[in-house]
Amino acid sequence: MKPKYLPLTATIVIFVLSYALCAAQYPNILSTRVIGNLLTDNAFLGIAAVGMTFVILSGGIDLSIGSVIAFTGVFLAVVLDNTAIHPLAAFALVLLITTLFGAVMGAIIHYLEMPAFIVTLAGMFLARGMAFVLSIDSIAIKHPFYGTMKALYYKLPGGGRITLIGGLMLLVFAIGILIAHRTRFGTDVYALGGGTATAKLMGVPVGRTTILIYALSGLLAGLSGIVFSLYTSAGYSLAAVGVELDAITAVVIGGTLLTGGSGFVAGTFIGILIQGLIQTYITFDGSLSSWWTKILIGLLLFVFILMQKGIVYVSRREQRHA
Amino acid sequence: MQTIGDSLLSATRIDKVFPGAKALDKVDFHLRRGEVHALLGENGAGKSTLVKCLTGAYRRDGGTILLEGVEVDPRDTFNAQKLGIGTVYQEVNLLPNLTVAENLFLGRQPRRLGLVDVGAMNRQARALLENYELDLDVTRALDSYSVAIQQVVAIARAVDLSGKVLILDEPTASLDAHEVEMLFRIIRRLKARGLGIVFITHFLEQVYEISDRITVLRNGQLVGTRDTATLERRDLISMMIGRELAAEIRAAREEPDVTGPVRYRFKDYGRKGHISPFDLDVKAGEVVGIAGLLGSGRTETAEILFGAHRADSGTAEVDGKPVQLSSPRRAIAHRFGFCPEDRKTAGIVGDLSVRENIVLALQARRGWTRPISRTEQNRLADHYIRALDIRTADREKPIRLLSGGNQQKAILARWLATEPEFLILDEPTRGIDVGAHAEIVRLIEGLREKGMSLLVISSEIEELVAYSTRIVVLRDRQHVAALEGNRITADQIIEAIASANERGAA
Structure with missing residues (x-):
């Protein structure tokens, strides 16, 4: 097997094994209801993690995601509460704002040659602050259109439901996979992760690609914010704190190298499912503290970081012997 | 002299000025269709600068470039590539994480319905x-x-993208003989297709094997362009360095007087798995050359003497007193110095300035509680930059910007600054070109005359013959022979290595 598939394979093996373990204990976990809920509950995180995958593949990081989700939620709540604008128009407006927000961060990273960490950290505070400016309170969204959208679902055999937002996440993953592996932009993202200087020498439009990557991450964070507001029917400026870290975790567990240049969008999907599965197991168990989610995820993350180091080491040695 | 007409690429009167230095001075360079044209010169002669002007990596300050008779002005390497000039560097400038096909077609992948057609791309690749x-x-x-x-x-x-001119900058530096052969077959094939190929290297044998013509630069000026077939190697070397190196090496050796007392005595010194126990005496004013094939234990000998690896048998004496050389720190305290073989990883600190690199070992010996004053640092750096003729714009230039030979001299300066009495040099002339080579050889002679003891490892037997007062021959991690006086000749050394091999086989 090619070394680049190793982390992804490991992730899939771990997921299948842990799913089998859970199913052995609670056969109900195999039901389509649980699977449908797994998708719905993790939809906003999954959508944001697709954007994060592109950012990390290019060798960058985006810390602003959680704040952008909160901003989007508050923005929608405030707009729908105070104006007669249709939710769909509000969605378009907020996506435009978050996409531009990401693009500006990308432009700063590229043109001012600043580390993505610090630029998006600033973006994180800025977006969270903007949410507070709009409203300090948690605002419920009571627009009837929200009810219509939440009632949309595709019924699976066995009673499970693929809700609108769960389906949207699957669609975003499918498009993300297509973009990563079947477009020139996707290859350019990998190229940046392989080495910006070399990529530039080979004619990759570094500036345009960087801006597009962060714009995409902003767009998907905005979309994730819309999904989150549908999911919670509210907007609150303190919501989604630390979601960027959950997204990074999903990306890394999904087998993408934090240094960039290697990994798969599909891996991130498995990473999301593993996190969701642990959560589901704890719900089924009922007696475990939900902090066990964090503990298990932490351990998994350690294992994956070690595994990646190991794979890098092994492939280096192979190359030396080649 | 050829006319412009048969030229594929024709650069005339190229000027390039850097702050404080004229890197290229009215250099002419003409490349024909279907030829391999070697571009040679010492470190700092202007080869890279010329190539960078041709490929647009640098903007030239004067002169014209004609490609197929049409004036061109490449703005950057990408633009040059579009015009038809492609470059391949020693460090491969491709993306290691992408597939071979993606590397070949990056930015121009075949598409179908807006999506990359991976199947077609792989087929085309x-x-x-x-x-x-x-x-x-x-x-x-x-x-x-x-x-x-x-x-x-x-x-x-590069050929697929540009297709007219291919510039190869030191392509063979990290390849073995078999791989070089493969590369040369490819170069000949491209030549037959009518490409003009510029070949930069410092391996003269390769120049004679592959090139049709040779252009030599020296100090930013054109020395001349010759047909390879009619240019004697000796003449080529003197074109490159402007001095008679060959004569220098063959000059009648005045037998140096090394009758002084033994200063360094190693008895039964060795380490399992590294080097079998050996005896070695070094006198003041003596250069002990270490000869042997790759992997014969040359570097291991140097490392154990310097304490980089601890000896597990035998004793060491300095001036008759037993000493423990259990770490490089201890060895440095006894005034040992060691220039390792791989200067990129074990020697220079690329981002530090020439000055900082030079004072590094001295500061380490003094300890951090006694910093060397800036004035003193400057004095030291200036002294060695002058004494060793290190070519740098100034002492604050990051050392990675210097050419290989000058980096080597800076490392030498680092150890000379600690005023060592026993200096170990591992391949001091590896990867540097002829001119710097001769200077390092002269330097070693000079240090010996001042009474320093040296141990020099080299793969170049001629070079060992030139400066050694005694030669130790190694094979299979053992010291198998020692040559002295008039027995030090290239033939004798080769015979010693060879006969040792026979003994080993028996």
Whole structure:
């Protein structure tokens, strides 16, 4: 097997094994209801993690995601509460704002040659602050259109439901996979992760690609914010704190190298499912503290970081012997 | 002299000025269709600068470039590539994490319905590489292949993108003999297709094997362009360095007087798995040359003497007193110095300035509680930059910007600054060109005359003959022979290595 598939394979093996373990204990976990809920509950995180995958593949990081989700939620709540604008128009407006927000961060990273960490950290505070400016309170969204959208679902055999937002996440993953592996932009993202200087020498439009990557991450964070507001029917400026870290975790567990240049969008999907599965197991168990989610995820993350180091080491040695 | 007409690429009166230095002074360079043209010169002669002006990496300050008779002005390497001038560097400039096919077609992947047609891309990549005798799995990541293959992929990409002129900057530096042969077959094939190929190297044998013509630069000026077939190697060397190196090495050696007392005595010194126990005496004013094939234990000998690896048998004495050389710190305290073989990883600190690199070892010996004053640092750096003729714009330049030979001299300066009495040099002339080579040889002679004891490891037997007062021959991690006085000749050394081998086989 090619070394680049190793982390992804490991992730899939771990997921299948842990799913089998859970199913052995609670056969109900195999039901389509649980699977449908797994998708719905993790939809906003999954959508944001697709954007994060592109950012990390290019060798960058985006810390602003959680704040952008909160901003989007508050923005929608405030707009729908105070104006007669249709939710769909509000969605378009907020996506435009978050996409531009990401693009500006990308432009700063590229043109001012600043580390993505610090630029998006600033973006994180800025977006969270903007949410507070709009409203300090948690605002419920009571627009009837929200009810219509939440009632949309595709019924699976066995009673499970693929809700609108769960389906949207699957669609975003499918498009993300297509973009990563079947477009020139996707290859350019990998190229940046392989080495910006070399990529530039080979004619990759570094500036345009960087801006597009962060714009995409902003767009998907905005979309994730819309999904989150549908999911919670509210907007609150303190919501989604630390979601960027959950997204990074999903990306890394999904087998993408934090240094960039290697990994798969599909891996991130498995990473999301593993996190969701642990959560589901704890719900089924009922007696475990939900902090066990964090503990298990932490351990998994350690294992994956070690595994990646190991794979890098092994492939280096192979190359030396080649 | 050729006319412009048969020239593929024709650069005339190229000027390039850097702050404080004229890097190129009205240099002419004419490349014909279907020839391999070697571009030679010492470190700092202007080869790289000329290439960078041709490929647009630097903007030239004067002169014209004609490509197929049409004036061109490449703005950057990408633009040069579009015009038809492609470059492949020693460090492969491709992306190791992408597949071979993606590297070949990055930015111009075949598409269908707006999406990259991966199947077509892989097919085209395989077809392209067939011209280069390569049958690779083009869907594998580039870094799963050896440097030689990566180099060929880089050439394939450059030729496919540009297709008129191919510039190869030290392409063979990290390849073994077999890989060089493969590369040369490819170069000949491209030559037959009518490409003009510029070949930069410091391996003269390769120049004679592959090139049709040679252009030599020295100090930013054109020395001349000659046909390889009629240019004697000795004449080529004197064109490159402007001095008679050959004569220098062959000059009648005045037998140096090394009758002084033994200063360094190692008895039964050795380490399991590294080097068998050996005896070695070194006198003041003596250069002990270490000869042997690669892997015979030369570097291991140096490392154990310097304490980089601890000896597990035997004793060491300095001036008759037993000493423990258990770490480089201890060895330095006894005024040992060691220039390791791989200066990139074990020697220079690339981002530090020439000055900082020079004072590094001295500061380490003094300890951090006694910093060397800036004035003193400047004095030391200036002294050695002058004494060793280190070519740098100033002492604050990051050392990685210097050429290989000058980096080597700076490392030498680092150890000379600690005023060592026993200096160990591991391949001091590896990877530097002829001129710097001669200077380092002269330097070693000079240090010996001042009474220093030296131990020098080198693969170049002629060079060992030139400066050694005694030669120790190694084989299979053992010291197998010692040559002294008039027995020090290239023939004798080769015979010692060879006969040792016979003994080993028996």
